[in-house]
Amino acid sequence: MTARRKLVVGNWKMHGSRTANAELLRGIVAAEPFAAEMAVCAPFPYLADVAAAAAGKAIAYGAQDCSAHEQGAYTGEVSAAMLADLGCRFVIVGHSERRALHRESDGLVAEKAKAALAHGLVPIVCVGETLLQREHAQTEIVVQRQLAAVLALLGERACEIVVAYEPVWAIGTGRTATPEQAQAVHGVLRAQLQSATGHGAQMRILYGGSVKPDNAATLFAQLDIDGGLIGGAALKAADFVAIGRAAG
Numbered sequence: 001m002t003a004r005r006k007l008v009v010g011n012w013k014m015h016g017s018r019t020a021n022a023e024l025l026r027g028i029v030a031a032e033p034f035a036a037e038m039a040v041c042a043p044f045p046y047l048a049d050v051a052a053a054a055a056g057k058a059i060a061y062g063a064q065d066c067s068a069h070e071q072g073a074y075t076g077e078v079s080a081a082m083l084a085d086l087g088c089r090f091v092i093v094g095h096s097e098r099r100a101l102h103r104e105s106d107g108l109v110a111e112k113a114k115a116a117l118a119h120g121l122v123p124i125v126c127v128g129e130t131l132l133q134r135e136h137a138q139t140e141i142v143v144q145r146q147l148a149a150v151l152a153l154l155g156e157r158a159c160e161i162v163v164a165y166e167p168v169w170a171i172g173t174g175r176t177a178t179p180e181q182a183q184a185v186h187g188v189l190r191a192q193l194q195s196a197t198g199h200g201a202q203m204r205i206l207y208g209g210s211v212k213p214d215n216a217a218t219l220f221a222q223l224d225i226d227g228g229l230i231g232g233a234a235l236k237a238a239d240f241v242a243i244g245r246a247a248g
């Protein structure tokens, strides 16, 4: 028996417009209530609109990145304090697109998670291997290394994070990890969380990578999969709602 409530988070990436977002959110909140906790991570400029649309609703929201710095001369960056000021609950850190395209290191991802926690946000820490790493049997080593950096820096507060296992080869490719492949990695991550924090059984580990309405239920039925981080399918209200239902 676990007390983990499922969590389904939409990662809108760099998509949307004020009009499209309003319609998307209308479609999601119209489907409330959900048994699972539901959230959307929107681009920075739209967070205030999302906050207004989510007011009085059960849907939470957050951002897709934050600065590791507190404040200051960091042109273009957005601090965790600013996100908290806008009512964000979550912030994604270490998404593979940021690791790859912006060369974010394990250490920087850990600093971002620390900044998020310091301002009352829940960091969703993404880990995942590339196809080449999987083919070389490096999956466990890679995800454990990525997670270890965060756990070491956060110390006692590490039990407050959410982890998202997102195999890079499954993101936006239509190629989903099988439930067995995903569960195997989630089991490894949970053991690591347990040994580092002593609270592994209570912590949520999401799966991300081409989750769709037709594969969500089987993935979410796995012992250590506590919901999903959803990219493409989070941009259509009907699909996101269906995935949310699959988690309930």
Ligand code: PEP
Binding pocket: 011, 013, 166, 170, 171, 172, 173, 174, 208, 209, 210, 211, 229, 230, 231, 232, 233
């Ligand atoms: C993601 O961007 O985190 C993601 C999982 O994308 P997709 O669902 O499109 O694979």
